Amino acid sequence: MYILHWEYMAGSIIAQAMLEESGANYRLHHVDMEAGEHKLKEYRSVNPAGRVPALGLPDGTTIGETAAIVTVLGEQLPEANLAPQPGDPDRAGFLFWLSVMATSGYLTVSRKAHPERYAVDADATKQVEAKAASELDAFFDIMERAVSGSPFFLARGFTALDIYLTMLTEWSDDKDALFSTRPALAAVRRAVAQRPAYRTAINTHLLPRQAA
Ligand SMILES: N[C@@H](CCC(=O)N[C@@H](CS)C(=O)NCC(=O)O)C(=O)O
Incomplete structure (x- = not known):
């Protein structure tokens, strides 16, 4: 268990x-x-x-x-079938994008949510938060361009990357702004959100x- x-x-x-x-x-x-x-x-x-x-x-x-x-x-x-297994040609790309999501994605979300941990005073806190917000925007642009399937992140179909990406979007406080210019991310999220496991x-x- x-x-x-x-x-x-x-x-x-x-x-x-x-x-x-x-x-x-x-x-x-x-x-x-x-x-x-x-x-x-x-x-x-x-x-x-x-x-x-x-x-x-x-x-x-x-x-x-x-x-x-x-x-x-x-x-x-x-x-x-949530991840390509060792030996599968899609495995390297899967691990690459998983690492990008878990580092650039998750950590930038954390920095935006808790800017005070990265700053020495209130002014610096505001600057850290603003910079984190723009980095997060850039991160989601990278993700949008990286989607190679439809509606899923990888061309092979549904994997854990779709769940991970959807989780990252879950933490956004302005989902309209996030998805209005990123149709591929919106499609991933819609597809994942319908799955009983994710629900x-x-x-x-x-x-x-x-x-x-
Ligand atoms: N790199 C970690 C990040 C996990 C993380 O930062 N989790 C937050 C909760 S969402 C946490 O434990 N924060 C500790 C703290 O706030 O002191 C991972 O991918 O699991």
Whole structure:
């Protein structure tokens, strides 16, 4: 059984959607980041990097980092066809774009959401936020041009990259602006949002906002 350490609207969306797509046996463990649980010794023993998500694997190993989680789940659950397997000609491109999404994408989203962590005072915070917003715009332009399938990111069809990209768009606070000039991204998002696995994952991750 897999154990997914998750938080509302965190990067655990991709892991849960992949687990749901594959029908794998898993349970959820909520990490209350607002209460600082990710900084406690107990959670550090799960993920020494102190980040969410983390995934406990059936063999007892636990890993963090979404790029590693996607790669490992793709290999361990091949029947779900969420990632090209080793030896597949699409594997190198898959790993390349996964890394781009997990670094340029996820980290720029984080910098825009928490600019104060990258600045020494309020003025600098504003500048960091503005720069992160323009970098995020440029990132989504790169993604738009990189889509090679229809409606999916890779020409081969649906993969975990579509889920990852949709998760990144989920964190945008102006989706009209994001999608109005990026039809390929909008098509990926529409296709992913219809999938029952993604809906289950997003419903788990949205709960407090829906209740608010
Ligand atoms: N590179 C990490 C980023 C994960 C990440 O930054 N997660 C956020 C929650 S969405 C987090 O744990 N932040 C820790 C903190 O805010 O102290 C990954 O791909 O998993």
